[in-house]
Amino acid sequence: MKRYILFFIALHFSFPGSAQHQAKQWIFGQGLGMDFTTPQVSFFNVPYIPNEPNHRDYNQSSVYCDEKGEILLYFLNGKYYDKNNNIISGGEVYEYKFSPNTLLFGENKTSFFINFSNNKNVIFHYYVYGEPENISTKNHSIRLNKITLNNSTIISIDSIDTYNNSNPVSFINRANSGINLTPISSKGNIFFMIDAPGTNKAVIIVKIDSTGFQEILNHNIIRQNNTSLFPEQLFFFHPLTETFFILGKKYDSNGIHHTFLERFKHQNNFNFSINPTNRLFFPLKPGINNQNTQAFIKYCITLQGRYIYMFGSWNNQLFIERADLFAKDSLAFYNSHVQIPLPQPLQLISSGTTQYWLDSQVGPDGNIYFMLAKRNQISLTNQTPNNPENKFLCRIINPEDSDINNVQIEMNFHTFPDWSLFASFPGLSTNQLMPPPFEVLSSCSDSVHLDLNYKNIIDSVWWDFGDPVGLGTANNSSVVSPVIKYPNYGKYYVSVQLWFDGDTLRTLGDTVLVEPVPHVEFPFHDTLICIGESVTVDASQGFEASYLWSTGSTDSVLEITETGLYWVQVSTACGTAYDTVQVRVIRAPEEAVHDTSVCFFGPVLFDVSADSATYLWSTGSTGPTFAPRQIGNYWVEVQNICGGYYKEFRVELENCEKTLYIPNAFTPNGDGVNDCFQVSAENVADYLIQIFNRWGTMVYSSTDPKECWDGQYQGKPVQEGVYLYLIRYTDRDGNPQTPKRGEIVLYR
Structure with a gap:
């Protein structure tokens, strides 16, 4: 029984810092969505409009995301949608169809958003379209559109150019071939590769710019004897090593083909350093001959780019293998291959149904997601590639872990509606898959925390934090996840050298916005103001912050007119600062001396x-x-x-001597002589005199030494006789003196 070699490729990588951002929301299939902005991947649905009956649409898609990785617009099954899932005016493709055999013979990533500059209001998109004539031929073209936006609102979609390779056996038109148009950015150019049958070139390079498509034929990727390259099956650029990889096959004298990765560098223009000794060969399964071959159906690399995963079939069994892309040579690459155990055996063909790897793609969470599709012979005859069982999403957990025992395969991780998981994940340009060089875990100037996104592929690092003057020797570090205390907030360009096995892989960089930490320190903490005046206390930070004063005010400044203790709290995402001020309202001095x-x-x-x-x-x-x-x-x-x-x-x-002259008798008889009893007091204060009769009744009292007693009590003359007096007083400074007691005689 003859077994065919089937290749179905999806391998993407990118260079951090490109114009596009990592896509953290995907849309694909029959209106399916995955959201990686949530703590755990979540799922959602969007509107879906079929073009063909019986679930025959291939549902090709692509997404364009903002800085947060959230969708701004997307392309699904021949229609452009905005972020609110509304079809954009003028955004529907006429006759958006594909050959029904495409899925079985290679990669199907046919639409991509790209940028030629950092202008966020102008983006470009290209896609494959056209109606197949029959099952054995295709009639496809590639269209480039310019999309103009204004603050994330789509203004227009304009067609720029159309490309159709005239060679009928090119994979764009060949029926038994996938369509892989993954864009690569290198040396200031964006391009993809297609095969070049019938020429001495191994591939045709198609360059894309803002004016359209351009075939590049003057390159040095030449066809070699008994060797073929298949960019439609596998073609990617590894930005960390600045290396291109194209799937190749070398045929030996026994007719057995040996699969390998052609590995080369981009030198300048469109010249490449091709050297057959750099090839990385895949191992053959036991018993391989020209009638019995293995098939790698799908390829995917891990998020950080260390490992390549291969989804294949052998002896009617499906399998998954892993190899190390950082292997120094072909032998090391060969020896790094290891098979990942599946939870249960999976047969390629069973009871007239073909089960095969449909698509795979690495997610922003680092896991590899894949589709396992089914197709029966009836659907092939009726040109219906879909099946109601195409609904199970699977994934590989911890694919980047160096310990293969920590890698897990989770089958049927999520179940979508029948038919809906078809036929591929969104087409993402290489820079939409890779993460930035590092994550900013904390951006506060007193503790900027950076975490390298490529920890699993390096031996060591060397950071440059972009402020050699302010940081001094602290401007550099070899810590993988460093914490930096910047003297000032602002924008800094931070770069990091990645080292592996004694060599520098690449220096990556990105701009870090260092956020300010609030700080409040009033120029005074105790101040005086005069009655009728005010003082203004300013807590302004010079950047956005929230303010709260003890008075309840939320302004950055406070005008104070009253005595009190005042405080302010200044808050940002980086913390809260606090300070107080004591204000006293005072009077001008008043004169307090005299002669x-x-x-x-x-x-x-x-x-x-x-x-x-x-x-x-x-x-x-x-x-x-x-x-x-x-x-x-x-x-x-x-x-x-x-x-x-x-x-x-x-x-x-x-003379301040204290004197008291107290008479011992008086005669209140009205003759005008000695009619009143009066004490003469000098230099005394707080004076009090009390006079009592012999029965103890107080008949007179006074606090004024100038007053005298006329011998009456309650308005009537008292009897003659002896009366007692008691005098209490202080000196003029308020010091108490010894009380005076004595007798006086009243005569009439």
């Missing part, structure tokens, strides 16, 4: 205290109080921020 007399045996105290004032007395004293010790002329100057005064005054001496 006065001083007891010759004791001082008087002048107190001119005022809010936050300075003092200067004529004696040189700088305190708020002053006690002169001698007579003379003095002055004082008192100042604060609200004003002040200068005052001259004189101090005289006087």
